Amino acid sequence: MKLRKKMWQMPAVLAVLAVFFTILFYADNKYETPPPYGKSGVIDISGQELWRGNPIFLIDGWMLTDGRVGDKPTYIGEFSNLQRGDLAVSPHGKARYRMILRYEGEPVVVSVDFPHLSSQYKIFLDGAMLAAGDGNGRIAFWMTPGDHVLIVETMSEMGYYSGMYFPPALSTAGTLKRIDNIQCFAYALAFLLPLALAVFTLFMWRTGGCVSRCFGMLCCFYALYMFRYFAFLFSMQAARYWFLVQGVALYGLCFCVVRLTVLASGREKSSAWRRVRCTLLVLPVLLVVLCLMIPIVPWAVFIHGRMTDLYYVLTFCCVVFFMSKGVTAEDWESCYTLVGGTVFGVGLVLNLFFSNTFEPIRFFWQFEWCGLFLVIIFGAMMVSRSRRILRENDALTNRLEEQVKKRTEEITLLLEERKAFFSDMAHDLKAPVFATQSFIEAIRRSGVGVDPELCGYLDQAQARQLEMARRLQGLSNVNALDKIEEEWVRVSVSELLSELDAVYCGEAGVRSIYFVVEPPKEDVFVSAQPEKLNILFENLIYNAFRATPGGGCITVAASGEDGRVSMSVEDTGCGIPEEELPRIFRRFYVGERNRESGTGLGLYIVHSIVSEMGGTIHVSSTVGEGTKFVMEFPMAE
Numbered sequence: 001m002k003l004r005k006k007m008w009q010m011p012a013v014l015a016v017l018a019v020f021f022t023i024l025f026y027a028d029n030k031y032e033t034p035p036p037y038g039k040s041g042v043i044d045i046s047g048q049e050l051w052r053g054n055p056i057f058l059i060d061g062w063m064l065t066d067g068r069v070g071d072k073p074t075y076i077g078e079f080s081n082l083q084r085g086d087l088a089v090s091p092h093g094k095a096r097y098r099m100i101l102r103y104e105g106e107p108v109v110v111s112v113d114f115p116h117l118s119s120q121y122k123i124f125l126d127g128a129m130l131a132a133g134d135g136n137g138r139i140a141f142w143m144t145p146g147d148h149v150l151i152v153e154t155m156s157e158m159g160y161y162s163g164m165y166f167p168p169a170l171s172t173a174g175t176l177k178r179i180d181n182i183q184c185f186a187y188a189l190a191f192l193l194p195l196a197l198a199v200f201t202l203f204m205w206r207t208g209g210c211v212s213r214c215f216g217m218l219c220c221f222y223a224l225y226m227f228r229y230f231a232f233l234f235s236m237q238a239a240r241y242w243f244l245v246q247g248v249a250l251y252g253l254c255f256c257v258v259r260l261t262v263l264a265s266g267r268e269k270s271s272a273w274r275r276v277r278c279t280l281l282v283l284p285v286l287l288v289v290l291c292l293m294i295p296i297v298p299w300a301v302f303i304h305g306r307m308t309d310l311y312y313v314l315t316f317c318c319v320v321f322f323m324s325k326g327v328t329a330e331d332w333e334s335c336y337t338l339v340g341g342t343v344f345g346v347g348l349v350l351n352l353f354f355s356n357t358f359e360p361i362r363f364f365w366q367f368e369w370c371g372l373f374l375v376i377i378f379g380a381m382m383v384s385r386s387r388r389i390l391r392e393n394d395a396l397t398n399r400l401e402e403q404v405k406k407r408t409e410e411i412t413l414l415l416e417e418r419k420a421f422f423s424d425m426a427h428d429l430k431a432p433v434f435a436t437q438s439f440i441e442a443i444r445r446s447g448v449g450v451d452p453e454l455c456g457y458l459d460q461a462q463a464r465q466l467e468m469a470r471r472l473q474g475l476s477n478v479n480a481l482d483k484i485e486e487e488w489v490r491v492s493v494s495e496l497l498s499e500l501d502a503v504y505c506g507e508a509g510v511r512s513i514y515f516v517v518e519p520p521k522e523d524v525f526v527s528a529q530p531e532k533l534n535i536l537f538e539n540l541i542y543n544a545f546r547a548t549p550g551g552g553c554i555t556v557a558a559s560g561e562d563g564r565v566s567m568s569v570e571d572t573g574c575g576i577p578e579e580e581l582p583r584i585f586r587r588f589y590v591g592e593r594n595r596e597s598g599t600g601l602g603l604y605i606v607h608s609i610v611s612e613m614g615g616t617i618h619v620s621s622t623v624g625e626g627t628k629f630v631m632e633f634p635m636a637e
Contacts, residue, residue, distance in 0.1 A: 029359065039060065041062070050143075057169050058112070059167040062076060063097070076164055076165065077166070083298065083301060094155045101143070103147075107143065109142055111170070112139050112168050115136055119163065123139050126148055157295060187364075193372075193375070193376075212382065221250075244292075251283075255284075337381075492523055493523065494524075500556055541556070547627065548571045552572040557570070614634050617629060
């Protein structure tokens with residue numbers, strides 16, 4: 001059923017394109033305009049014909065003179081170069097086009113527009129030179145009743161176009177200006193729209209993969225191809241070499257279309273694509289080389305034309321082949337690819353079979369229309385792709401949020417159960433631990449059967465028992481810390497240091513230790529739970545008391561700068577060996593000096609509280625000189 005729906009897309013697209021290009025062929029085609037028509041070097045023009053909606057296109061009736069013929073009747077577009085089918089002669093050189101404008105009517109100012117002259121040119125009217133240069137040409141003159149001799153001289157040295165290949169347009173200045181404005185706006189839109197889509201695609205290159213990159217390149221190549229209008233309009237120096245730029249842009253456009261078709265069909269890893277890719281990359285190089293050889297080897301222009309047609313046919317066959325392989329895939333992109341491939345195929349067919357029979361008046365060539373449709377189709381595909389990715393990301397985000405919420409609830413419950421388990425365990429183990437200590441003491445006091453060997457065992461058992469008692473005490477402290485559910489408040493650092501001075505100054509005096517408090521110059525604030533903040537300083541200050549001998553000094557200081565609050569506790573005690581510093585914040589780690597009395601949890605608790613407050617803690621120490629703990633916290637507003 002899906003295959004049948006997709007197969008109906010191609011006839012529908014072909015029908016729409018057939019109607020569109022049929023209307024375009026008769027409504028915007030220089031070769032389908034009404035008379036007058038030139039004949040034998042003369043064109044008869046009346047005043048009424050100058051004021052109609054479309055200009056008079058000087059297609060028929062020219063007399064051509066070059067190095068091989070003199071006054072040969074021709075129409076503009078009959079020959080793309082001066083070779084005219086004779087492969088033995090050069091396609092370049094000088095040419096002279098002559099036509100008599102026979103006018104009947106009131107005198108009027110008229111203009112003649114010569115588009116895309118791929119040669120150096122000189123334009124004469126009645127023996128006077130009115131214009132010369134490269135690119136586009138235009139003259140204006142006073143049309144009076146009678147005959148006016150119009151002569152165009154061209155001189156070409158390179159490229160596969162030479163002479164005058166695009167029909168000139170004769171009309172009033174207002175009519176030509178109106179057509180120029182429409183055409184300039186249309187080409188500006190066709191140039192800027194792909195660039196905008198390419199810029200939009202740039203933001204997806206890192207996440208969109210090959211499809212986004214290939215579409216971005218397709219837009220850039222099409223924009224470069226359409227820029228030729230402005231290269232000739234402004235008579236840029238690059239205009240004479242634009243045939244090379246235009247060819248490269250067209251080859252790149254073909255390659256990107258095939259690449260997008262391959263990606264949509266899922267055949268990017270197939271051997272067929274590897275062979276096609278090599279061919280599509282090598283052929284443009286040969287075509288460019290042939291372009292450069294045209295001024296040297298006369299037959300190169302013919303070979304280039306046939307190989308270009310072969311490249312278009314090969315591209316079309318590749319698109320059809322890979323479309324046929326991917327049309328049954330249940331992929332939403334295959335619909336866009338099928339439509340885009342159909343449009344591209346129509347463009348190639350029109351480019352091959354409507355040469356010299358169609359040239360637009362106001363808008364684009366048929367192949368340029370197909371290229372614009374192609375950009376729009378793949379642009380719609382990229383928009384749909386982006387919307388689908390956003391929907392999938394939203395769904396994935398919502399799912400992840402639900403999973404994170406569920407997992408957070410599970411982890412919270414697990415942590416609560418673990419806290420309860422450790423609390424119960426610490427409570428239940430206190431009795432047997434202290435009972436064991438009592439039994440050991442009773443055995444020692446009784447002295448019954450206590451020999452030196454048993455005394456050694458009792459010493460080891462008592463040491464283990466004391467270690468377990470210390471750890472149980474530390475575990476109780478950790479459990480007590482976890483049970484604190486106090487609200488976070490804005491704490492004044494100056495007031496905090498004043499409270500520390502009042503609490504610990506007396507005890508320091510009893511220990512004959514100087515206790516110094518250095519508040520910040522201007523009060524600063526931190527966000528904390530006051531009870532945990534007190535526990536933090538209690539652990540640090542009592543550690544300093546134990547390490548500092550009588551006559552020593554403990555300094556608690558604070559400062560605030562650049563949105564950070566720094567607080568420190570410094571003593572002049574025994575210090576900590578350098579090799580122990582990396583391990584002092586580990587849980588249950590006890591230094592050599594505190595083996596008998598330490599629990600190994602004091603500094604661990606300090607580090608946990610500092611991290612919970614979003615701060616950092618650093619320690620510096622020198623044995624025999626003292627230790628300094630420095631903590632930094634975010635400043636509360």
